[in-house]
Amino acid sequence: DAMVIQNPRYQVTQFGKPVTLSCSQTLNHNVMYWYQQKSSQAPKLLFHYYDKDFNNEADTPDNFQSRRPNTSFCFLDIRSPGLGDAAMYLCATSRDAREETQYFGPGTRLLVL
Amino acid sequence: AQKVTQAQTEISVVEKEDVTLDCVYETRDTTYYLFWYKQPPSGELVFLIRRNSFDEQNEISGRYSWNFQKSTSSFNFTITASQVVDSAVYFCALSYMEYGNKLVFGAGTILRVKS
Numbered sequence: 001d002a003m004v005i006q007n008p009r010y011q012v013t014q015f016g017k018p019v020t021l022s023c024s025q026t027l028n029h030n031v032m033y034w035y036q037q038k039s040s041q042a043p044k045l046l047f048h049y050y051d052k053d054f055n056n057e058a059d060t061p062d063n064f065q066s067r068r069p070n071t072s073f074c075f076l077d078i079r080s081p082g083l084g085d086a087a088m089y090l091c092a093t094s095r096d097a098r099e100e101t102q103y104f105g106p107g108t109r110l111l112v113l
Numbered sequence: 114a115q116k117v118t119q120a121q122t123e124i125s126v127v128e129k130e131d132v133t134l135d136c137v138y139e140t141r142d143t144t145y146y147l148f149w150y151k152q153p154p155s156g157e158l159v160f161l162i163r164r165n166s167f168d169e170q171n172e173i174s175g176r177y178s179w180n181f182q183k184s185t186s187s188f189n190f191t192i193t194a195s196q197v198v199d200s201a202v203y204f205c206a207l208s209y210m211e212y213g214n215k216l217v218f219g220a221g222t223i224l225r226v227k228s
Contacts, residue, residue, distance in 0.1 A: 031213060042204060042218035043158070055212045088156055097213040101148070104158035 003027070004105035006091050012111045013081050021076040021108045023091030031097055032074040034066060035090040037107075043090055049074060050097045078110075086112045115140045115209045119219035126195050127227050134190040134222045136205030142166075146208040147181065147188045148216065153201040164188060195226045 005024045013019040023032065031050050035043035047056045049068045063085070065077040078085055088107045094100040116139040126132045138147065149161040162172060164181050172179045176193045192199055205219040 042220055045215060048213060048215075050213050090156075090158060092158075094214055098210075100214055101146075101160055101163050102214075102216060103160060104150075106155065106157040109156065 004091055004093055004103055006089075006105040006108050008108060009106060010109050010111070012113060013078075014113050015083065016080045019078050019081055019110070021078075021089050021091075021110070023074045023076070023105055024072050025091075025093045025105075026072070027093055027095075027103065028071065029093035029095050029103075030071075031094045031100075032068060033092040033094075033102060034064075034074070034076050035092065037088040037090055039087075046076070081110070081112045083112050086110055115142075115145075115207050115217045117205050117207050117217055117219035119203075119205055119222050121222045122220070123223040123225070125225045125227065128197060129194050130226075131191060131193050132195050132224065132226075134192075134203050134205075134224065136188045136190065136219060138186050138188065138205070138207045140207060140209065142209060148206040148208070149179065149188075149190050150204045150206060151201045152204065152221070158204070161190075192224075195224075197226050197228050200224055200226045 007022050033048040034046045036046055037043040045057050046060045047066050063079050068074045088109050090107045091105040092102040094102045118137045145166045147164045151159045151161055162179055169181050178191045180189045202221045202223050204221045206216045208216055
């Protein structure tokens with residue numbers, strides 16, 4: 001089945017130690033998104049790629065970076081995780097940049113020790 | 114600016130009861146889409162429905178139904194004969210275009226269905 005895959009499902013890292021979360025998709029969608037969701041809150045958009053064009057939200061901390069080496073994969077890099085970065089990170093895709101439905105992966109739950 | 118309000122923080126019902134989740138939105142756009150997503154304890158956001166601003170027809174899918182009323186800027190979601198498996202957080206979302214397609218989410222409603 002076509003889907004959005006996130007690995008790992010759970011990630012434990014140490015304070016200040018760089019960590020990378022990965023997302024892949026078999027939907028062949030042009031747009032990929034990264035969201036941060038803290039406990040009991042709504043998902044918050046960090047950035048998105050339309051094909052290779054990167055769009056950063058104004059309030060996304062510089063500590064968060066992203067890479068999209070090809071259509072299928074997108075990575076979220078947290079350069080120096082702080083305790084406040086512990087959250088669920090959700091990847092989503094949509095077919096194109098018009099108002100299309102976003103389909104979400106299962107998420108990666110990040111714990112920072 | 115776009116905004117979605119889900120006034121019900123948490124709802125508890127007993128199995129087989131009907132339950133309605135409210136969603137009110139604000140937008141100045143004439144063309145927009147509304148969505149409902151379900152987030153079970155596992156964490157994945159599951160797409161339930163999309164409705165565009167020109168289509169005010171109500172929709173029914175099994176035990177789920179949606180009532181879209183532009184006049185009151187509401188897009189409410191009803192689960193008929195609720196089941197324990199319906200327990201989840203439900204998010205209403207509104208799309209808008211800003212450097213691409215984005216979603217603004219409501220705060221979510223926690224639905225607890227007790228057996």
